[in-house]
Amino acid sequence: MNSACHILAKYLIDTHGGFNEPGSSGTWPLYRAFMPDAPGLVADIACIYDTSPDLQGKRVVDGVLSKRNGIQIHLRSNGYDEGYEKLSDVVEDLAKVHGVLVTYDSTQYKIVNISVASDGIPIGQDEKKRYHFTANFLARIVKV
Amino acid sequence: MAQIIKISGMPNVLKNLNASVGRVSRGITRGLIKGGLHLQAKSLAICPKQKGALKASSFTRNVGGHGYDADVVVGYTADYAIPVHEILSNAHGKEFNIKHAAEIQAAVGTPLGTAEGGMFLRGENEQAKFLEKPAREERMTIIQIVATEALKP
Numbered sequence: 001m002n003s004a005c006h007i008l009a010k011y012l013i014d015t016h017g018g019f020n021e022p023g024s025s026g027t028w029p030l031y032r033a034f035m036p037d038a039p040g041l042v043a044d045i046a047c048i049y050d051t052s053p054d055l056q057g058k059r060v061v062d063g064v065l066s067k068r069n070g071i072q073i074h075l076r077s078n079g080y081d082e083g084y085e086k087l088s089d090v091v092e093d094l095a096k097v098h099g100v101l102v103t104y105d106s107t108q109y110k111i112v113n114i115s116v117a118s119d120g121i122p123i124g125q126d127e128k129k130r131y132h133f134t135a136n137f138l139a140r141i142v143k144v
Numbered sequence: 145m146a147q148i149i150k151i152s153g154m155p156n157v158l159k160n161l162n163a164s165v166g167r168v169s170r171g172i173t174r175g176l177i178k179g180g181l182h183l184q185a186k187s188l189a190i191c192p193k194q195k196g197a198l199k200a201s202s203f204t205r206n207v208g209g210h211g212y213d214a215d216v217v218v219g220y221t222a223d224y225a226i227p228v229h230e231i232l233s234n235a236h237g238k239e240f241n242i243k244h245a246a247e248i249q250a251a252v253g254t255p256l257g258t259a260e261g262g263m264f265l266r267g268e269n270e271q272a273k274f275l276e277k278p279a280r281e282e283r284m285t286i287i288q289i290v291a292t293e294a295l296k297p
Contacts, residue, residue, distance in 0.1 A: 035233045049232045052277040070280070072232060117276075123227045134230040136276070 002105055004069035004141050005032050005048045008094075010104045011111060012048070016093050018086070019046060028086070035074060043078040043130050046086075054138050068138040070117070075133045080122070087120035087133045094137060101144065112140040168294050169211030175293030176216040179286035180204035183218045186278035191220075192236045192270045195259045198222045218275065229272055237270035 009032050012019050020026025028044055035047035051070030059066050073090060077083030100111045117136040125131055184204045193199050201222035208215025219225075228234070235243045248265060251257035257264050271277070 047233070051232070051273055052280055054280050070276075072230070074230070074232065121226070121230075123230050124224075132227070132231070 001109075001141075001143055002107065003033075003050050004071055004139055005050045007102055007104050007109050007111070007141055008071055008139060009048050011097070011100065011102045012090070015100065015102075016090070018089065035076065043076065043128075044082065044086075046073060046075045048073050051136065068115070068140050071114075071137040071139050073135050073137070076126075076130050077133070078130055080131045083131045083133050084120065084122065087135055091116055091120050091135050108144040110142050110144050112142060114139045166211070167297075171294040171296050172290060173206065173211060173214040175290035176214050177204065177206060178293060179289040180216040180218045182286060182289055183275075183278055183282055186282055187218070187275045190237075190267075190269045190271055190278070191274040192228055192272075193267065194262055198225060198228060201225065218279075220275070229275060232272050234272065236272060237266050238268045240266045240270075241268070 009019075009030055012030060013021060019028045019030035022029040022031050022045075027042070028046055029042070031045065031047040033047070033049055035045065049072045051072050053070050054068040056066045056068065058064065073087065075083050075087050077086065094114045095116050097111050097114045099113075102109050102111060115138045117138050118134075120133050120135040123132045123134055181204050184202055188199055188202055191199055191202070198220060201220045202218075203221065204216065204218045206214050206216050220229075241248065244263060247263050248257070251261060251263035255261050
């Protein structure tokens with residue numbers, strides 16, 4: 001199975017909208033696993049990470065390990081309100097996800113559900129005075 | 145034919161039941177605090193350390209009442225605890241040691257190699273998510289600690 005952060009990034013770009021592939025001309029590029037910082041890079045960017053999963057034991061029927069993948073979405077924005085609103089939209093949308101199919105790397109996955117582990121929180125400003133926000137989720141994703 | 149059954153000892157039954165409820169509720173409070181301290185210890189083992197302020201700010205505290213009203217919280221009071229916990233791109237632990245290997249080597253014996261300078265070898269397991277990760281991984285152990293204390297005679 002591919003990493004949950006890549007599968008959810010695909011969902012956020014293709015279905016949720018509001019994010020774009022890094023390198024494209026669109027706003028709010030969504031990076032995976034590393035938030036870059038370089039001169040010339042737009043301030044408003046997002047990054048999605050895999051975090052520690054919630055292991056829930058083995059399923060009785062087939063012995064497969066049941067787990068919920070830990071996910072963090074980290075936003076960086078020049079404006080406090082823009083960043084806050086963007087992350088609130090994402091949290092609201094992801095909390096409603098239920099049984100959504102996503103195709104990533106030629107494999108189809110089902111996002112069974114997503115629970116919000118921590119709501120969007122502002123975590124302060126960096127040395128360039130940009131605002132940072134994070135939200136954490138637990139996602140159950142299965143290969144179809 | 146009607147029969148009359150007389151039950152005796154009800155006051156004793158009720159007295160013992162009340163005593164048991166009190167014992168269990170006290171045990172749950174004790175278990176929650178013990179479980180919180182267990183989580184705090186696991187968290188401290190992986191929390192990033194430079195000058196030690198973050199580590200020193202950790203706490204386990206009952207912010208609720210007694211018995212079933214107990215509400216035990218584990219956390220850190222340092223103002224920078226949230227960014228250190230949440231920003232996953234920062235290098236900590238082994239990753240820090242690899243990223244700054246040359247600087248750490250050059251800083252040995254200089255002010256840069258002290259806690260103030262920051263260029264010293266970090267604990268290999270130090271990382272972001274230093275509270276969330278053990279909270280997930282130790283959940284069953286914590287439940288076991290609470291249950292054990294609650295059932296103690």
